[in-house]
Amino acid sequence: TLGHDPLGGVRAVAQEIKNSVRRATGLSCSIGVTPNKLLSKIASDLDKPDGLTVVTADDVASRIWPLPARRVNGIGPKANAKLEGLGIKTIGELAAAERAWLVERFGKSYGAWLYDASHGIDDRPVVTHSEPVSMSRETTFERDLHAVRDRAALSRIFTELVEELAQDLQRKGYAGRTIGIKLRFDDFKTVTRDHTLPQATADARTIRRVAGECLKRVDLTRRLRLLGVRAGTLEKGSGDAGGATRLRASEPAAPYAAEERELPLFSDNGE
Structure with missing residues (x-):
């Protein structure tokens, strides 16, 4: 059919993703639609900001090869400098090199990867879900x-942050064994402290108590710009949600008594 775009459906899906991001965040984003992850990363940078770029395997020579070699995700400053020392500045020039030549100069694994990457070959699976x-x-x-x-x-x-963190953990069905804090001071220095518990928890009171102990290990003489709390070493679907109870995703955060909720975390000596 005259004017038919065989990739019209793909473009429509990508545009709807962009629309959804804008509706949810008010922000624009750029999308690259290609046969694999490596090419999509490159393509997403071609028409920034707010771009939608489709690159097929047949487009690699015309759209990808003229770009600097450093545009390939995985070619860092050192590798790029070495490539330039060998007279290779573009992805196309890299693609023109023999695989054996690249392996000889960059090693078996990285040399073979450089050859494949320059030809737009990437067989890594797309992972749409991962555990936090x-x-x-x-x-x-x-x-x-x-x-x-x-x-x-x-x-x-700090108590509000702890309560929000506990609610996040319980809503998503996780508990954390490592509780940590993050502080940024007025000189922009960032400090973190953490403590690992024998049993994972999603209980706000437990998180607050452990976080408070972490605070005591920090010099608090300077003014604070940022305050944060973190739960790590996460376990799915088990842990302490208030005592010896087993965590359930729908279980609410344990409430504070009014006087407990306002208990100061910072002593008069600044510890």
């Missing part, structure tokens, strides 16, 4: 806060 390694909540303050003079505000904010 950690979950965290953090906030940056509108003004820098002092551990002593702003103790009540910091304690309240």
Whole structure:
């Protein structure tokens, strides 16, 4: 049919993804639609911002080969410098090299990968789901806060972060064995501390208690710009949600008594 676009369906799906991202976040994004992950990464950068680029296997020579070799995800500064020293600056020039020649100069594994990558070959599967390694909540303050003079505000904010983290864990059916904190000071120095428990937890009170112990290991004399709490070493579907109970994804975070919720995490000496 005159004017028929055989890739029209693919373009429509990609455009709907872009539309969904904009509706959900108000942000634009660029999408590359190609036969594999490596080419899609390159293609997504071709028409930024807010681009939608379709590259087929037949387009590799015209669209990909003229690009600098460093545009291939996996060719870092050192490898790129070595390639330039060998007279190779573009992906096309890399594709013109013999596989054996590349293996001789870059090793069996990386040399073979360079050859395949330059020809647009990438057989890695697309993974659409993976288990989280950690979950965290953090906030940056509108003004820098002092551990002593702003103790009540910091304690309240930290408790809220802990409660939000506990709710995230329980809603998604996880518990964490490692509880950590993240602090950024007014000089932009970032400090983290963590502690690993014998049993995973998704209980807000337990997380708050352990996080408070972590805070005691930090010098809090400088003002704070950012405060955060993290749960790592996650376990799926088991853990301590308040005592000896087993975690259920629908289980609510254990509530605080009013006086417990406002318990200061920062002492008068700034510890």
